[in-house]
Amino acid sequence: MDGVCMKKLRNLPAIDQLMADQRFLNLLKTTLISKRVLTEWLKEQAEFMRQRIINNEFSDRVLDKEQLTDHILDSLNRKINALSQNNLRRVINATGVVLHTNLGRARLSERAIKQIEEVASSYSTLEYSLATGKRGSRHDLVEDYLKEVTDAEAAMVVNNNAAAVYLVLRALAFEKEVIVSRGELIEIGGSFRISEIMKESQAQLIDIGTTNKTHLRDYEKAITEDTALLMKVHKSNFKLIGFTEEVNTEELVDLSRKSNIPIYEDLGSGTLFDFKTKQIGDEPTVQDKVAAGIDIISFSGDKLLGGPQAGIIVGKKKYIEAMKSHQLARVLRVDKFTLAGLEATLKSYASGQEISEVPTVRDIAETKETILKRGQFFVDQMIDQDTGFSFTLSEGKSKVGGGTMPEVEIDTYLVKVSHTRYSSEEIAKLLRKCDVPIIVRVQHDTVTLDFRTIHQKEISELVDAFFKIKG
């Protein structure tokens, strides 16, 4: 350390001097942070400043004691401000993608939120039977509803659908063979591959057919005495078009019955609501699959179902029982919040209220006329306001997202945003920095707001944000 550096270090205020500073005393009063923690942080910031001096970051000037004090207290303030903001925060989804995996997939129903809040703040009947006063099973909490809405014999819930696939394979096909069409050996977001999960579960993958065509005879030929399962994987996140062929469910169920080998389908998005009745996509429902005779079906709780993250397995009682009693069921079990949210969501289906109560179903089925009203309501408040922004309403398309219905585009209304000075990337960035961050689509170098996923009560926040960033 040279002499100049020594001199600079000498200007560093002592901790007790910093602690006597009125600004520190104010922080002690106004924040709810304890004196012990706040003093630790102050020391940390002072030490940080010492290191910066030693690293010669202020080579061109000597900071006096007052300036150093300002610096240290400023960085302490920044640390406190950062703490007041959560890392996992609410955002406004203006992308129109209803199941945006990066934005947390399904938005829960009011009913589900209320139920989760109640269970979170009190003791609950998680594993307690009020009838007997003895231990109950958490599996029973939602099984009856799942049976009722899907018509399956039995059901259980695990952490997510990836866990469900793993449990099915491990519990029913450990060290046995599982026959899957090569065209269904998919990878979905977050690097989940059917072939890899199969390896992990120690089931042996027997892939048959070719990428574009698989015939019934391919399945028939592959069956041996070591075959434990016939497996179908729903191609939820892509569509194969052109010269293709796959074996239909009826033929496979038929083969399963004749060969006495159970058939399992990973349905991925698994919808209980028939979106075909709204002319949206051609997604089969879980009920359809149960009625067709598939023995075991798994699907996600937070995709088209619109509930909390979960993996739902429905099917024949003997297979579900085998999985419930497997050691892994304990490893993959869900918590009380998931069960509370799921029960409430399933109740909406059981009472035929899903279109009005479950946001995912409601938002996907929402007509463009209703979306236009919300867009118009927003534009009316922004128009002729000297913000530098201009807004244009136009027809457009929304995507469902979450790796579901990849080819489906739903009619919507968009508001296109431009600014006299800011580029579209700059607008998008400013919107992300708002108190409630706003996530938009940038399409053909234009910022677009899709009002399919913007709630009526979020519009005032959107208006405020544009006034704040008008610059």
Ligand SMILES: *Cc1c(COP(=O)(O)O)cnc(C)c1O
């Ligand atoms: C989404 C999906 C999964 C994984 O489900 P998570 O609930 O995200 O774990 C598995 N298989 C298919 C076919 C899927 O679409």
